[in-house]
Amino acid sequence: RSNKGKLRRSMMMKKLWNTRRLLSSLAQTPAGGAHGTFKGSRLQTRNWRDKPLLKFGGKEYYFRTGTEAVKILVNEARRRDGDKTMFVDQFEALMTSLTPVFDRAPRYAWLAKAFLEPERAVEFAVSFLDDSGFVRTHRGYRIQYSSTLGPYEGPLHFGECVTADNLKSMALASNFSHAVGGAKFGGAAGGANFDPSRASSAELVRFCQAFVCELSKYIGPQTDLPSTGLAVGPAEVGYLYGQYKRQAPYYSSHGRGLLWGGTVPHPEAYGFGVVHFVKHLLADRGDSLLGKRCLVTGSGKIALAVAERLIALGAIPLTLSDSSGFVYEPDGFTDSKFSKVVQIKQERGARIGRYILASTTAQYFDPSISIFEAVENVDMVFCAAKSYEIEPKEAAVLAEKGCRLIVDAAHAPCTPAAVKTLKKLGIGYAPFKATLATGATVGASLVDEVTCPDVIKLVDDLAASIYFDVSKTASEYNLRGDLNAGTNIASFLRVANVMDAHGAI
Numbered sequence: 159r160s161n162k163g164k165l166r167r168s169m170m171m172k173k174l175w176n177t178r179r180l181l182s183s184l185a186q187t188p189a190g191g192a193h194g195t196f197k198g199s200r201l202q203t204r205n206w207r208d209k210p211l212l213k214f215g216g217k218e219y220y221f222r223t224g225t226e227a228v229k230i231l232v233n234e235a236r237r238r239d240g241d242k243t244m245f246v247d248q249f250e251a252l253m254t255s256l257t258p259v260f261d262r263a264p265r266y267a268w269l270a271k272a273f274l275e276p277e278r279a280v281e282f283a284v285s286f287l288d289d290s291g292f293v294r295t296h297r298g299y300r301i302q303y304s305s306t307l308g309p310y311e312g313p314l315h316f317g318e319c320v321t322a323d324n325l326k327s328m329a330l331a332s333n334f335s336h337a338v339g340g341a342k343f344g345g346a347a348g349g350a351n352f353d354p355s356r357a358s359s360a361e362l363v364r365f366c367q368a369f370v371c372e373l374s375k376y377i378g379p380q381t382d383l384p385s386t387g388l389a390v391g392p393a394e395v396g397y398l399y400g401q402y403k404r405q406a407p408y409y410s411s412h413g414r415g416l417l418w419g420g421t422v423p424h425p426e427a428y429g430f431g432v433v434h435f436v437k438h439l440l441a442d443r444g445d446s447l448l449g450k451r452c453l454v455t456g457s458g459k460i461a462l463a464v465a466e467r468l469i470a471l472g473a474i475p476l477t478l479s480d481s482s483g484f485v486y487e488p489d490g491f492t493d494s495k496f497s498k499v500v501q502i503k504q505e506r507g508a509r510i511g512r513y514i515l516a517s518t519t520a521q522y523f524d525p526s527i528s529i530f531e532a533v534e535n536v537d538m539v540f541c542a543a544k545s546y547e548i549e550p551k552e553a554a555v556l557a558e559k560g561c562r563l564i565v566d567a568a569h570a571p572c573t574p575a576a577v578k579t580l581k582k583l584g585i586g587y588a589p590f591k592a593t594l595a596t597g598a599t600v601g602a603s604l605v606d607e608v609t610c611p612d613v614i615k616l617v618d619d620l621a622a623s624i625y626f627d628v629s630k631t632a633s634e635y636n637l638r639g640d641l642n643a644g645t646n647i648a649s650f651l652r653v654a655n656v657m658d659a660h661g662a663i
Contacts, residue, residue, distance in 0.1 A: 206264040206265045206268075208220075209268075211227060211230050211231075211267055211268065211271065212230055212231075212234055212271070214234070214237075221260075221264075221267065223260075223261060224256070224257035224258060224259070224260030224261035224264075224267075225257055227257075227260045227264070227267040227270075228250075228253045228254055228256070228257055228260065231249075231253050231267070231270060231271060231274070232246075232249065232250045232253055232254075234271075234274060235249045235250070235274055238274060238275070239326075241323070242322065242323040242326060242327075243323065244323050244324050244327045244545065244546070244570070245323055245324075245326045245327040245330070247327075247573065247574050248327045248330060248331065248570060248574070249273070249274075249330065250574065251574040251577070251646075252273075252330075252334075252646050252650070253270065255642065255643040255646035255647060256270060256646060256647060256650055258635045258636070258637070258647075259635070259647055259650065259651070266650075266651075266654055269654040269657050269658060270650070270654070272304075272657065273303075273304070273330065276301050276302060276303040276304070276326065276329060276330075277302050277303065277304060277305060278300075278301075278302040278376070279299075279300075279301045279302070279322070279326070280299065280300045280301070280302075280376055281297060281298070281299055281322065282297075282298045282299075282372045282373075283295055283296075283297065283298070283372075284296045284297070284298045284350055284352070284365065284368050284369045284372065285368060286361070286364040286365045286367070286368040287364060288357075288361050288364075289358055289360060289361055296350050296351055296352045296365070297350060297351050298348070298349070298350040298369055298372060298373065299320070299322060299325050299347075299348050299349060299350065300346065300347075300348035300373060300376055300377070300382070300384075301322070301325050301326050301328075301329040301346060301347055301348060302329070302344070302346045302376070302382055303326075303329040303330050303332070303333050303344065303345040303346060303347075304333045304344045304345055304653065305344040306333075306344060306653050306656050306657050306660070307333075307336060307337060307341070307342055307343060307344055307652075307653060307656060308341075308342040308343045308344055309343060309344060309379075309380055309381055309382060309383055310343070310344045310345065310346035310381065310382035310383065311332070311336065311341075311343035311344065311345075311346060311382070311383045311384075311385065312328065312329060312332045312345055312346035312347045312348070312384070312385065313328070313332075313347055313348075313349075313384070313385050313386060313387030313388070313390070314347075314348050314349045314384045314385070314386070314387050314390045314398075314416070315328075315347070315348075315349035315387040315388040315389065315390060316349055316350055316352050316353065316354050316387075316388065316389040316390055316394065317349070317351070317352070317353055317388055317389050318351055318352075318353050319351075319544075320349045320350060320351045320388075321351070324545060324569075325347045325348060325349065326347075327545075327569070327570065328347035328569050329345050329346050329347040330345065331345070331569060331570070331590070331591055332345035332346065332347060332598070333345025333653065334591050334645075334646065334649035334650065334653065335590070335591045335592075335594055335595045335598050335649070336595070336598055336599070337648075337649040337650075337652040337653050338591060338592055338595045338624060338627070338628065338645055338648055338649040338652070339595030339596060339598055339599035339600075339620065339624060340599055340620075341595075341598055341599040343383070343598075346382055346384075347387075348373070348384060349387065349388070349390070350365075350369055352365055352369075353389070354389045354394065355389070355506075355507050362393070362394070362397065363397050366394055366397035366398045366401065367397065367400075367401040369398070370398045370401045370402050370405075371401065371405070374401075374402055374405050374406060377417070378406070378417075379417060383417055384398075384416055384417070385416065386416070386425065386459075388458070391459070393506075395416045398416050399416050399417070402416070402417065424613050425459050425463070426459075426463040426466070426467075426613070427463075427596065427597045427600050427613055427616075427617055428459070428460050428463060428594060428596075428597025428598070429459070429460045429461070429462065429463020429464040429465075429466070429467060429542070429567065429597070430463055430467050430596075430597070430613070430614060430617045431593065431594065431595070431596025431597040431600065431617050431620070431621050432460070432463075432464055432540065432542075432565060432566075432567045432588075432593040432594065432596075432597075433447070433464055433467040433468055433471065433540075434467070434596065434614075434617050434618045434621035434622070435565075435588060435592060435593045435596065435621045435624065435625055436538070436563070436565055436588060436593075437471065437618075437621070438621060438622045438625040438626070439563075439586070439588060439625055439641075442625070442626075442629065446472075447468065447471045447472060447473040448471070448472035448473070449472060449473070449474065450473045450474065450537040450538055451473075451474050451476055451490070451535055451536055451537045451538075452468055452473050452474060452475050452476060452536075452537065452538045452539070452540055453476055453477050453529065453530070453533050453536045453538070453539045453540070453561075454468070454475045454476070454477055454478055454479075454539075454540045454542060455477070455478075455479050455484075455529060455539070455540070455541050455542055455543035455547060455571075456478070456479060456480070456541075456542035456543035456544070456567070456568065457478045457479060457480045457499070457503055457510050458542065460542045460567050460568065460597075461478060461540075461542035461543070461567065462478075462499070462500060462503065464540050464542055464567055465478065465491060465496060465499075466496065468540075469491065469492070469493060469496060473538075474489075474490030474491075475487075475490060475491050475496075475540075476488070476490055476491075476533055476536070477529060477533060478491075478499060478510055478513075479510060479529055479543055480509060480510045480543075481525065482509040482510060482511050482524075482525065483510065483511055483522060483523050483524040483525050483527075484510065484522075484523050484529045484532075485499075485510055485511065485513045485514060485517075485520050485521070485522050485523075486520065486521045486522075486523065486532065486533060487517070487519060487520050487521075488519065488521070489519065495516075495517055495520075498513060498516045498517070499513055502516075528552070528555075530548070530552045530555050530556055531555055533559075534559060535559065535560060536556065536559050536560065536561045537560070537561065537562060537563070538561065538562065538563040538564075538565060539556060539561055539563070539564050539565065540565045540567050541564065541565065541566055541567055541568060541571030541572070542567035542568050542571075543568060543571070544568060544571070545568065545569050545570045545571060546570060546571070546572075546573050547571050548564065548571055548572045548573070548576045549573050549575065549576050550573075550575050550576050550578075550579040552576065553572075553576045553579040553580050553583065553585070554579065554583070556585070557583045557585055561585060562585060562586060563585065563586040563587070563588065564580055564585060564586070564587050564588070565588040565593060566587075566588060566589055566590035566593050566594075567590070567593060567594070568590065569590060570590060571590070572587070577589075577642060581640075587641065587642060588641060589641060589642040589645050589646075591645045591646070591649060592624055592625070592628050592641060592645040595624050596617055596620045596621045596624060597617075599620060600613075600616050600617055600620055625641075627648055628641055628644035628645045628648050629641065629644060630644075631644040631645075631647050631648040632644030632647070635647055
């Protein structure tokens with residue numbers, strides 16, 4: 159039995175690395191190379207630039223530089239989706255990072271144009287009876303952005319904050335996060351503006367059944383594989399699958415989202431991947447996590463996994479938070495203190511503030527007080543709470559407190575303006591497309607028989623590969639140390655080259 163387990167783990171590792179090698183080969187620019195050194199590439203470049211990038215309203219839009227191409231594409235995104243500010247911000251940040259790619263190989267601007275629109279975007283009504291006998295109606299979404307690398311895959315989120323804007327932004331980002339990690343999946347995101355914390359258990363069951371009745375028309379093992387997300391955990395996944403299997407005669411392979419009836423076997427891989435990415439980043443700069451005072455936001459699955467791994471590697475997590483406020487341990491969370499937090503958060507609807515009843519040293523702050531202003535002597539920040547929690551103001555405050563690294567552990571915790579501010583202030587930045595890529599690639603590919611030490615080894619190996627890949631790409635495009643640009647360029651090239659092979663232009 160032990161030998162079978164070792165063989166299975168060996169085959170799993172081989173499969174992951176074969177995928178990485180295949181996609182690494184796709185990250186290279188064909189037909190002349192990124193630097194245009196291939197014979198005849200100058201003529202080819204001129205021909206591409208003689209074609210209009212966009213046609214609209216009887217006008218043709220040409221470009222001569224990568225900056226001009228980015229301006230045309232971003233203006234078109236604003237024209238189409240001016241009401242979706244988060245999506246436009248993230249699209250502009252992505253395109254701006256690709257400026258040197260368009261300068262060296264203009265043909266990629268035509269491939270980038272395809273990302274102005276998702277392949278499919280669905281909105282639908284979700285109606286169910288509440289405990290009082292009234293019909294309540296919420297809005298459901300599924301945005302399937304690109305199936306270039308394989309079937310759509312991405313999270314489901316439940317909450318009042320869920321909108322078409324943030325889901326479109328997430329779907330776009332998940333496409334590139336999968337690419338940089340080597341996963342053979344496209345990008346998607348979905349959910350509903352329904353808050354499970356305000357519903358009874360019976361209402362939650364009825365809502366999930368109503369939601370999946372409509373969602374099942376657009377998903378399937380070979381089409382789209384929804385996975386866990388904000389407020390979509392084991393209970394919600396069970397209810398969703400229970401209704402799905404009544405309607406569908408098939409299910410997906412073990413370990414892939416809700417279609418097989420369970421959650422990801424090792425969800426901690428996402429948080430572990432974030433920490434191990436930082437571990438290799440610091441090691442490359444001659445430093446380590448040992449003794450680093452780390453501010454952690456959030457207290458969900460990823461935030462708790464981040465804190466757990468920081469403690470294991472000798473770092474000092476200082477805070478955890480949720481919508482009710484945050485708790486601060488001046489000397490950091492120890493194993494015993496952290497286990498109390500985990501126990502509290504396992505209860506449905508439990509708030510982080512309850513932790514102060516179990517600790518004599520913890521301090522509690524309500525949401526009116528900024529977590530970034532209240533905590534002193536911070537070396538690093540791990541943002542695992544929500545999108546856009548760090549703006550230029552918060553970035554400046556953290557710089558004054560001695561923070562040297564901001565790490566994304568959720569979707570876009572830093573605004574594009576904050577990312578620019580961090581760069582000006584000389585603060586390091588680890589982008590979410592790279593930090594979460596390890597979990598997206600490894601976490602859902604593992605099976606229950608794989609033990610925690612094996613998970614850590616797989617996560618560490620892949621996190622190292624991703625870090626050095628994006629770091630190398632940044633250097634190749636004269637952007638040494640800019641991991642955000644390196645991530646965007648490496649992931650875009652992998653997707654774009656497959657699109658090109660499919661005849662996208």
